[in-house]
Amino acid sequence: MATALITGGTSGIGLGFASRFAADGHDVVLVARDRSRLDRTAAGLHDRHGVRVETFSADLATPDGCAAVQAYLRTSTVDVLVNNAGHSLSQPYPRSPLADEEGMLDLLVRAPLRLTHAAIPGMTARGNGAILNIASVAGLVPAGTYGAAKAWLIHFSESLRLDLAPHGVRVLAVCPGFTETGAPRAESVPGWIWLSVDHVVDRAMRDLRRGKPRSVAGRHFRLYATAVHHAPRRLAARMARSRTPKG
Template sequence: MATVLITGGSSGIGLGFARRFAADGHNLVLVARDQARLDKAAAELHDRYGVHIDTISADLATPDGCATVEKHLTSTAVGVLVNNAGHSLPEPYPRSPLADEERMLDLLVRAPLRLTHAAIPGMVARGKGAILNIASVAGLLPAGTYGAAKAWLIHFSESLRRDLAPHGVRVLAVCPGFTHTNAPHIDTIPVWMWLSVDQVVDQAMRDLRRRKPRSIAGRHFKLYATAVHHAPRRLAARMARSRTPKD
């Protein structure tokens, strides 16, 4: 079984992927900033599934944090990389502090760029592998810097998918909508719109097997994505002014 490295793997969607891959018998490498949370997640997963789990405490919004994980990716046969670490900001641009904006972009753009670059040579040499980039349906609309970063991740994934397909490496952009994670709940969003982590993970694993370029869970978010794709740009911009779904 391939070893799976998951960033942001101690909670939320990242932990959901960790459970799924562990249930399938894969060994894991979990990356997050909080070592205590990593240790708790690793112990629970090992006790339940019996797989081997390594942890790496690293802040991927920093060059040193990325370098730590890159070293692991280049020295270990990691067969699946899940770029999941990320967060949004409570205030839109430019009301958020510039330092916070830069840190968010470092985490959402620079970290996946660097870690993917480190993982690709080994996967290509082995003739197999998979990269799952956790984007968002927010990336389908002009939705501030968060949406712009997720749009970059979607397009990056789709370009990389074409380039790596001849080498046996699959790439999938996972685009969740509103998902129940450890993030604060948004009371103004109707209950029926929310997805569970398992729904997002289940759909992503199906779409990975089907070699699809994007994975969108939930019929309502699939309809949303279709409407956005076909809507005139002026209408799409109006849609973006409302609160855009975020993972």
Template sequence: MTTVLITGASAGLGAAFARGFAAKGCDLILVARDTGRLKAVADELAAAHGTLPEVLPADLLDPEQCRAVAERLADPARPVDILVNNAGFGLPAPFPYSPVEDEERMLDLLVKVPLKLTHAVVPGLRERRRGAVLNVSSVAGLLPTGTYGAAKAWTTAFSESLRVDLAPYGVRVLAVVPGFTRTEFQERAGMDVSALPDSVWLDADAVVARALKDLSLRRPLSITGLRYRLYAQAVRHLPRTFVARKMARDRRPPAQAPEQAQNAARPEAAR
């Protein structure tokens, strides 16, 4: 039986990954901060698929709790076959307007945590010569979009490099690169996305279905939707200075003093 550990599994893409892997008959380990919501997801999956997932509540920004998850991943007596690094949050204001402590927390969760968890699971995968790591990135990583985009660019590059390193051992690595997806991520981050047309939005289950298909095909990246695949191709050919200026204009808080924007930038938006 394949065992899958998913971070940020209480909602959004994490819960969608849980549904997708449960439908394939996998055993699940669900990780998130909110114990009540995590148990609710586990109960729903048990009712739908007949297997109760293991619930592992953890705030991954707490070193001790993150270490506990890493130890679970490295436990040879209870091997984990697939790791899904999905936990994350965003900030409502651009870098110059956000408290540096919030920027550091976001960078830790988007970069340092998946680095640690991947490092914990890889030795077992390599020894068993099978398994996979899925890292949830973002199309924001294709553009110069502040700390969040920079972190997601790291996620994609890290995944592509790791994929080459682990290929001789039969271990697959996939960077999942979604666009705007209908989850509570934007609302919890305090982002105003009301002006976005319906055509840009993706369904979380569709993103996961595409990712699982791309994983089975051993592709390096998974991008859902023709719009976003074309977008990914186009941005590679645009002048970086032009793109950076355009993104900076889009991100600037209108008619808002830096002090006001800082007060608004309190993140509690873990996926």
């Protein structure tokens, strides 16, 4: 039985991964800011699946919040780390306040960097483990500071995957597109484009087993990812501005 730690594990894709690991009989550690929501989610997972569920209230956009979870990762046996916590901003750079931009980068870049650093020694010592970094197809195209942060997470994951493979640790960049996470839909996006959380999680778990570097759920998003990869950068930029999926 493994233990999976999921940041942002009380909603959306994070909750999807928590539910999947619990359903497979693994213990779960949920990290989020809202204590009451953490407790409700933990009770629900335990009641449905009978696994041990720990909760950790921390704001990963702050140094103290990161440090607390880092200490937990260094002293506990965590077999799977899912770096999922994150958000985008309602206004593009530079119209968003600089403090909001910095907070987003702290959550999307600094927190995964620090938590991964804390988790690796234990995983490599045991010769087994997995790190799933929830990025976005927005990281494949020029898409503002959100896309830039997700691009960093994709490249970080792919580099780390090569470094850790000899030690038995798998690393996967999960790149969802528009996903039904419970948040209001973007009205300009047709309904057929949206994916369920279960679809994203199913694909990620399959790609993790197969040793893939990236996981993109949905045939239309895989075609999109292929198109922007091969398109000239000028055309890719136009595609990004017209409609950029945000996982």
